[in-house]
Structure formats: C-alpha cells, structure tokens
Amino acid sequence: MAKMMKLRLGVSDDPTALQPSLSDCLGAMLQQADVLVTHVLNGLELGTSASGPQRISALQTPPVKLAVHELHAGATDVKATFVKELTRLVYEGGGKEQVATEVLRFQDLQLFEDEELDQSIEIARAQQEVAMAVDDTLPPLDALISTMMGWRTIQPGLNPLRPEVFVRSLQHTLARHVKEAGAREALITPAAGLLGVNLRRLYRELADWLRSTGIEPAVPVGGRINRATGASGAPVTDSVAKTLLTLDRLRKLLAGDFDQPRKAEFLHTMPASMALLQDLKKADELVKRLEQRPRPVAAPEQPVDMLAEADKPAAPAHRIGEQLGEEVVRLMFDNLLEDRRLLPSLKRQLRELEPAVQRLTKEDSRFFSDRNHPARQLLDRIIQRSLAFPSEDDAGWERFLASLQSIDRWLESTVMDADTFGEMLDELQAQWSEQDQGARQKREEAARSLLHAEQRNLLAQKLAAEFAGTLDGLDVADFIRDFLKNAWAQVVAEAQLSCDDGSSDPYGYRAMVEDLIWSVQKTTAQRGRARRLVQMIPALLQRLREGLGRIGYPPELTQRFFDHLITLHRAAVQEGRDATVQAAADAAWAEQSQFPEEAEDEVQMWLDENEAQESGFIEEEADLGTHYAASPEAPRQEELRAEQDAARARQVPAQEEGPADAGAVMPEELRIGAWVEIRIKGDWVRAQLTWCSPHATLFMFTSIGGAAHSMSRRTMDKLRTNGHLRVVADRPVVDEALDQVAQAALKNSVERPPEG
Template sequence: MPPPFVVDAFAMPNSPLPALDLCLKEALDQCRQWIPAWIDRVHGLLRERELAQTQVHERQALLEAHQSVHRQRDAVARHWLSALADRLEQAPAASAQARKPALSLDELELMGDDQVHERVEIARAQQTAMLSADDAFNEFTARLSTAQGFKVVNAELNPLRVQVFVETLLSSLKGLDVTPAARARWLRVGATPLGESLDVLYRHLSAWLNAQGVQPAGYAVVMAPESRAVVEEELMGQDLLEGPMSDQEALLTLDHLHRLLVGDTEGGEGARRANDAMTRALAGEVVTLMMQRIATDKRLLKPVRGHLQEMKPALLELATSNPRFFADRNNPARRLLDAVTARSLAFTSEQDEGYSGFLQELRHVVYELRRPGKTDLADRFPTLLDQLRQSEDRAVPRGEREARGRAVQTLVKVEQRKLLAEKIANEFRARPDYPRTPGPVRRFLTGVWAQVVAKARIDEADNPPLTSGDPTSKRYVDILSDLLWSSQLALASQNRPRLVRIIPPVLRTLREGLDAIDYPRDKVEAFFQTLMGLHEAAYKTQRSSEAAPAPTEVDASVFNPDDAELWMRQHEAKATNFYDDSLPETTQPGFAATQPMQREWVDIKAGMVLRDATSLAVGSWFDLYQEGQALRVQLTWASPHGTLFLFGTASGKSMSMTRRGVDRLIEQDKLRVVADHSVVDEALDAVAQQALKNSGKR
C-alpha cells in the first residue's frame, strides 16, 4: 500500500470537476476585496519611503510613484481585475496544452532590452511574493490540481499562481501609461504585501475546496521495484535552479546572457576590451552550466554522460574564440553535440544493439577533440560531425533503410485513400435515397464501401483502363441505387420481380469490391446477414399495406468512429509492420531484435505522460510498452494529415500505427514521451532560467 501522496503518476488526466469553475469565481470575488486594499497599502508604503528618502532624485521618483497610485487607484483595480478574469477564462484551454519552459534561450535571443528588463521585474516581484505565499500556494495547488482533473500536482498549470498576478498587474500598469520608473517602484514596494495578500487568498481557497470535498492530488512520485520513492528530478537529473550558487554561477544574469546572445559591443576601445573579457567569461559559464545539466540527465546512459563531459574542455576553448557558438544551430560544434545526445537517446542499456559501436565512435570524437595538433580546433568539428553521420547510417542495415522508405510510400497512399474515402462517404450521404436506408447499410456504405470506391478511383487514376466500358469505380457506385432500394422494405416489397433480378449482381459486386481491398469476409458477415434478412422480409411481404415506411433515423454513420477507420490491405500492413490496436498484443508485430530496457515501467518520469496523438512530434523518442517490455522508439515520420505514424528503433526496425492506435496506447499508458526536444535545447533553456533566477535575486 503506497504512502499518502504516492499515486499513479502516469494516469491520464480526468475531466475537470464542477468545483473548478466555482473556485475560480470565488477567487475573483475575493480579489475584488483585497486588490483595492493592496493598492492603498502600496500608496502608504511609497509615501513612507518618500518621506524617509534623503536623495533628491530618488525622493522625486518615489513622489511620482505614490502620486500615480493615488490618481489611478480605481483604474488600476479595474484593469487588473479584468486582466485576471481574462486569464482565468483561458485556464481550461491552457490546462490541455503541453508544458513549456518559463523562458527559453530562443525567446531570450529575440527579446529587446525593454522586454528583458520586464522579465527581470516580474522575476523579482514573483520571488519576493513567493516568500510569503509559498506554503499556502502549495497546499492550495494540491487541491486545485484535483479539481483540474490532474492526478498529480501541477503547479505550472495553476491559473492562480503568483506569476499570473504579477504579469497581469504589470500589463495593467503599462496599459495605464504608468512610467517605467514608477512601475518598477510599485512592484518593488508592493511585492511583499502582494505575497501576504495571496497567502490569505490561497488559504481561503484551499479551505473552500476542502469544504467542497476536493482532496489534494499527489506529487510526481512513483514507487520503484524495491518500494523506493523515486522523484521526478532523480529521473531527469539535478535541476540547475536548486542548491547554492558559486560566485561564478551568480555572474550569469538575464541581462548579461541577453547581451552575450545579441553581441552587444557598444563603447570605445577600452570598453570593447572589457566587454570581450566579460563575453568570454559569460560564454564559459553558459557552456559549464549546459554541460552540468547534460551530465545529470539520466535519459542518457552513464558512460555516454562521462564521455560528453570529456568534450567540455574543447567546448570551453571554442567559446573563447566563438562565444555564441552554442546558440547557433548551424554551428558544427553545436550540431555535433546535438547529434551525439540525440543518438544516445536510442539506448536504454549498455547491452542494446548498436550501443557498443556508438560508444566507440563517441570515444573517437573525444580523442580527436583532445589531441594536440596543428589543426585548428574549430576545423575538427565539421569532420567529426560527418564521421558521426556516416557511422549512424552504417548502423542501420541497407535493407532496413529501404524498407522504411517503402513503408513511408505505402502509408502516404493509404492516407490518400482514406481522405478520398471520407469525401466519397459524404457523396453517399448527399444521395436523396440515403436517409431512409436502414442504419447497418448506411454504416457499411460510409465505412468499408467508401474505401472500396476510393481504391478503385486511385487505381484508375494511376493506371487508366485500356479497354472501353464503364470503369470499375463507376460500377461500384452504380449498384447503390439497387442496394439502397432493395434494403427498404416499403419499396422493395412492391416490386418482387425487380428484387429477385437485382439481388445476385448486387451481392456479386459487393463481394468483388471487398476482395479488391483484401477485406476479411468475417468482418462483413454480419452486414450480409442483415442485408439478406431485409431482402427476405421484402420478398415475403405480400401487400404494400403491410410494409410501413421505415422511420427516419438519425444518421449514426456521421458519428460512427468506424467511418474514420483506416483500412490496410494485407500486403500494405506487412510492408509497414502495421500495429492493429484491435488485436491482442501477442499477435502484433514487434521489434524482435530490440532489447528491453533495463528498468521497470514505473520508474519512468511522470512528465512523460502524453495526452493524445496530436502532441507527437517527428524526431521525438518514446518508450513503448509491449508484451511486458518497455522499448525505446523514435517517431520517424507522420503523415501530412496526422492519421498515420511510423516509429523506428536505432537499429532500423519500424512499426506503423494509426492515430486511433496511438491514442489507445496513450489511454492505456503504454506510450510515454522520453524527449520531444533536443537535450541541448533543454540544457540551454535551463541556463536561461538560471539567469532569470539570478536576476530576480539582485
């Protein structure tokens, strides 16, 4: 029996509870009460500081700040509450989105100086406010996560987190033309009172949720095989944002990192020399922190992490001559680091196929970077990158590469057929004789028969018939008049000779079409039994008065999920190693040559949980649970319309799935994301967040 707060961290999120909307409304009601009081308190604190200030310039700035508070008190409260209401209205949609870092290196590089300073203002106010509200926030978030439908605490998706209050306050002040100087003093003076007000709010809302019977969610902790608690950070590596910082680490602020990225070199010769020294120091710090993050990333095997750290001296040396190489995705050194870390994600054990060859290649990379020689260090990276790419190509047998190419071509055709079948199904629905046809016949037409007609049309477009006469696809459509008429008791019973005459050719054409797409007879046997039952009933009906018109039904075929079912012919399924989610696991194609990962399924990070197939990105690595084993696979291709996916292993084995198949694996917790971003990108984003945290402490 697990201890309290140790839960199934990988279960899919539930639907939000009704208490969520009520809680957010209660929060807004409470905000209407304390926000005006907070503004009055800020006004008083600014006035006190102005009176105590001896420096004329600062005293004048404080005077302007508290006067602006006094003038715009009601407007600030009104705008702030409106901004909060807008953010809370977006809360359900935001909860369904994938988590993203608070700040990425790419975002920072695109920012202007004003945006950087604004992020620093927010960080400072947020950190100060959290000192007072942290405990109450954690307690409240645990209950709110349950109301949101999460089984584990998800603080980043709490729509009432401190960051939201600070950001909406700042946007309100900017909208009212409060000067940057006054705005900065508002935030600096008001951060502590804001934290105290939020502490009261969070405690009130936590008690309110408790009164509604909402229990706290658990934290992202799972039970390992020996009943050892494994927290998220242990699985992903140490967080750069935790633990004491050295003086060197504290050097990296957001402003410094931004200047490094944009290459700010303003000033005279002396200033440029000082700037160059600072740039080299900052670049070295970025490389150090980046490699520190990679060194603790436990998605990479320990020997790989060790060899990556041996590359650090070469990267530091490169940073002295090219301080911004890490931010340039086209730089050979950055590309080499990306390639090594990306390929290493394929391996979960030192016994995996291909691992020994990869490790040998990695050792060669390290040796070439560390050896003394006349060749300039920067010139070695392109050569090593080419060698690594060639090694990666050799690791996949030629036959597997060719099979993967054929699989992609086949899947493209399958999706084209499916999309055409959907259009054909709509053509069938638009027929005037379609609505009164019995449901089983309608579902057959908009499902499998639409696939039959689609295949025939595609075949005719690719290979136009050489003989005269009606094309096959036209024959398959022409029988619909007889098929729909014969299935309606009220009509067919009035013309028995016609009924007897059309039944044989209709049945013959139906079976011909189904055979053309290799559709199993047993899957449509129930339909044929129903159809023959309708024909028999029509034949036995003696008088038209006995045959009442069939009532018009809601067209279930429009909502029938089987209509969208993608059908593969037998040779197509074999060519793409198709995973049919409707069959037992033991009958599914697998990665026979792949070794199972050397850890239990429950040991995997909670953040790896997926929502549905729409969140899959090509190039991402996943763990697939199959036949009691967790296998490491990569999404190598997705069809243009997102209906088909092709997964592969490092050794080149492939498996295709439909979107429905992927969704079912996710629902059953049998597919989890390992990495949907570059390892290097994630490490650099952590560096940017470290710089933001450092800035907030100053």
C-alpha cells in the first residue's frame, strides 16, 4: 500500500511547481479508503484462524467467526458503506454529529439504555486502539493540514482526517453489516486495531507527500506538540477512578440502585403502637429492658476488593454505592479545585465544604441525580456567583468571601442532610438578595426599557416595509426614502405603542408620509402646486421636528435631512426660476443618504437616549469600532478562539491578551446565566447574561456591581467575530465537573469489560 500511495501521488522535484489544495489532500486520502477496508477485512479473516501468528483470540467464537466470514463474502458492499460514510464525514469537517465520548453528560447517564451505554464504550475502545497506533504519525499530519486550512497554529480537532472520523465510519459499517450485538462488540476492537495500523502508514505517507510539495507545518499551541488526542498529562481522576468507577455503576448510582433501605431500630421487638403501651403503663419498662440487653459485637468491616474473582462473595450493594458515591464526590471536587476559572480563596472554601457533602451523600444519593437538590444548588450558586470576579483584588470579593464564612457554623452540625444544606442556601440567598437589591431594581428597569425598544423596532420594521411600498415607482431622493424607512418609522411606531386607546395613528404622523412624499417628488407638475406647498411646508416641518423630538432622535442624524429637505422645497416653490436654488436642490438630490439602508431581514436597532442610558446600550461605532477594527490582532481572532477551545478541552491555558481563563468559542445561543468577558473601549469587563428579549434581538449583560451592558444581536455577532466577547462559563461549573467524572467512568469502562 505504501508504494501504491506514493506512485499515485508522486513526489515533486520542484516543491513550488504544484502544491496540492486541501481538496486534493482529502481526495487522495478518500481514494485509499477502499484499500484501507480491504486490509482490515483481510486481517480479520486471518485472525479467525485456529493457529498462526495473526490469530486473534477475540475472534475464535463461532458467532464472531460467522460474522467475519459474512463481512468477507460481502466485501464489496462493506467497502461501499465505509467509503460513503467516510466521504460524508470528511466533507462535513469530521461529522456534524459528535462522538458519544465527546458529548457524554453526567446527568444524561440515567436516561441511557443498555445499548447506548455499550455503544459509547464500544466507540471509545475503538478510538483508543486507533489513537495508540497513530500516536507518532498524526501530529505531523495535523500540523500540515492546519496550514492548508489557513491556521498558523496546530488545530488537531479541526483536521477532517482525524482518527475519530475513521472510527465513526468503521462503527457505522459494522452496525450496518453485523446485526448480532455480541459479535459486533467482539469485532470492533480488533477491527479498530487493524484500521489503526494501516491508517498509521497512510498518515505518514500523506505527510511525506505534503512536505515534499513545500507545505510548511503550523506551529504548536504553547510551543509543544500534543500527541494523539492532545491530552497534556494525566487528569486528576486517574489516581482513584480505576478502582470502582465505570459507566454502568455510575448509571446505577444515578438511578438509586445502590440505595440502602433505612434501618428501623428494634423493629422486630417494638410493638405496633407505643400509645397502647403508654396506656398499659409498660413503655418505660420495655425501653429499660431493651437498653440493658447485651449488644452484639459488630464484625470488622472487610474492604471491598474490586479486582477479586467473580466466584468470591460480592460486597453488599449499599457498600458499593457508598464507595462509589465517595469517589464521585472526590472526583467532582478534584475537578473543581483544578478549574482555573475559580479563584484560590474560593477553592479553600470548597475544601471545607467537601467533607459535609461526603457525609450527605452517604445517606442521600439524590445529590447525584437531582439538580435541584439543596446541596447541588448551594455549590452551584456559590461557584456561579464567584465567576463575577476575575481577580481577588476586585471590589466586592472580600464581601463575597465573608458571606461564605457565615455558613461555617452549619458545617459542624451533627446532622448533615438536605435540610441543613437548604438552610445554608437560604442564609446565603438572604445576604445576596440584600446586597443585590439596588442592582436588581436597575436591571428590571433596564429590561423594561429594552423590551419597549424591541417592540418599537419590530413595529418600525413593518412600517418601513409599508413606506417602501408607498415609495415604489415614485421619483424621490434617496435621503427621503431612507429617512422614512429609518427615523420616521421609529416615530410612528413609538406613537402607536404610547397610545392607550389602540389608535394606529394617534398623532397623524403616519398620514403625513403621503404629504412629505408629494412635496418632494421631482416629476410632480400640477397647477397651484407652489401655492399649496407654501401653505403646507411650515406645518409639515413643524410636525416632523415634533415627531423626532418625541423619540429623542439625535439631532446630528437629522439636521442634514432638514437642510436638504428645505432646499428641495425652496426649489419646488420657485419652480426652477432661480438657477442657484435649483442647482443646490439638484446637488442635495444627488448626495448620498446619511441614513444607512438595512437589509430587508434585519432590524435597524435604535434606542433613544433614556433607553440607552438605563440599559448601558453599546453602539457599534461609538463604543466598539475604533477598538476592534484597527486592532492588529483582529485577523487572528478566529484562530485564537480555536486555540482557546482546544486548550480548554485539554485543561491547558491558551496564550492571549486579556484576563486569564476566559472561555473559548461563542455558542450560537448563550444561555441566561452565562458568564462572559466583553471588551469595551479597550477594557475587559466580566458580566453575566441576565436578560434576552422575546425575539432575541436585544441582550443585556450585568456585572456584579449592577452595571448593565446591553447590545443588539448584530453587535454581539460583531464582538464574537472579532474575539471581543469570550465565554467564561456557559453552563453550571458543577455540571461540567460531574461531566468530567462521567468521562473518567467511560475511560475505566474502556479499560475493563462491562459488568454483567
């Protein structure tokens, strides 16, 4: 295969003569897919032999042998399925659907069916086999592919030829052609191993070819190449997870399968009714007799050996559940303490909370399955509020720490249950509500202003379309058209919204549109027009100024409009008799409009002065333009966000200007409660998304001090595109920590066969 690859591609003597494009590279690899599957099928066939150096023990059972022979017999269809799926995934950039291992969520495990659980483990095992095989040849190829995709730094997660794509294609092919689940599970690992060996050769030859054509590799993020999946060292979960944690057990914990029934003291000796004994005057005697009874000596508790043989007595279910709960809590806190978004002082507080959570979970496993459990809510509220502070030097941080120390007295309680955590949460919420009262009132007022602005702007968009229809086919200057579709549409919309009786034109502003259009038409020629213009122009101009004043429209945006309008009216009244006036009118007619015309599907978002002040509205040009348009790093912002995303996945910090530990990729839709950092006038501001308008045209972010920063969707998209809006946390950090526990369970499930 190696020779065939090089003969087909060729090696150029002159590297600059013909450099392949990314499409050429993908096409070259896809043409090898048929040969790749042939090698895998041949390897499986040899692996079923009873003896020989290529014998594979996992393929020796009759059902598996039969499945291999059927695959070999239908090799043409098998190869066609693999090639078709691989082509689809490659040209989708690696597949729109993510592999189960990439999206595994702790909270979703309790909803998994056995088949889904097995499939997650099946794919993860296959990925591990392939990753191990290509560990040395993949990083150089990632560097070259990244260059061809236009990146300066290596982006392994964006490589359309990454191993996960081939694993998904293999898994899809086996699922299509091997119907028996047991045989498919036995086949996936050896098939992936064969795939990895042959893929390693292809990666090496493809990289050699690309280098021979003069393509320079991209540089590694942070100055070093991360092999295989890009993991940077052992995660914090490795030291303990291998003893007990697996997906199957974790799912049972979430389902409550390990829960121990509560003990009923003296249940076999106590009568059904203590009231009856009181009546008979015997209750005290019974209690005294029971207290004096010798207590049995408890047998020493034996440690649970999770690696013991299957024929040894199994540990009680409740004991396994207790151990598993301890590990999950320990891993969750380990992940939180490793999270670089959390400040050191908060981590010390979390260490003090961990024993209390451990005590709780021994008696109440609902902590793992119920997001609304008071203990989960307490951790989540504390951590989410801490994200408001990028640094311990920020104003308000000491006050926040003091509020956490106020709940220390509960941590020594002899009873640590859901009610205890509920009391702690109530105490903190009471303090925070008092601190936030002023900010909450400001936020509510800002939200009302923004809601009104959205309603007005949406109505103005409809009116603009109506005015455009009225102007259709008429000979009217561009600045008149744009004024009606922008400023005057806002005036009419505000008038309608402010009217309580439901009138569509309470001040007659809508009816004025026809008069304005008639007064400035170039081709209008009627007897007595000049006399009528003299009579109507003063009132028309007065009403126009009155309407614009009602919405506080900026005078600088409309002054030139009035200057040009008056020039046109003067020329119309004189009917061309004054050449100087007519020349001025022609110049005004030809001048480019000062009102930017919007696309039909966009809302030109505009807020009046009061609305903008109350909501901290960020205007594109005034507040942002000079800061990101001229920024020298602007062309690299897409690349920087990808670097940050990869670093976040590896728990390795990316190097970028600005506050540390900011998130990476902006999602299509942010959730209410997400924390972000926004660059405004050169400074980074930490804020939380606290409000979104019903039609998602306006968004309001609020900092811990209560300052609002609102913006239109278009402004937010510009900030995102230029890397000036970065996500710190778009979902609860506690959920992320538990998701990492699920990932550790998946890893252990891959390394050890699932339990029956």
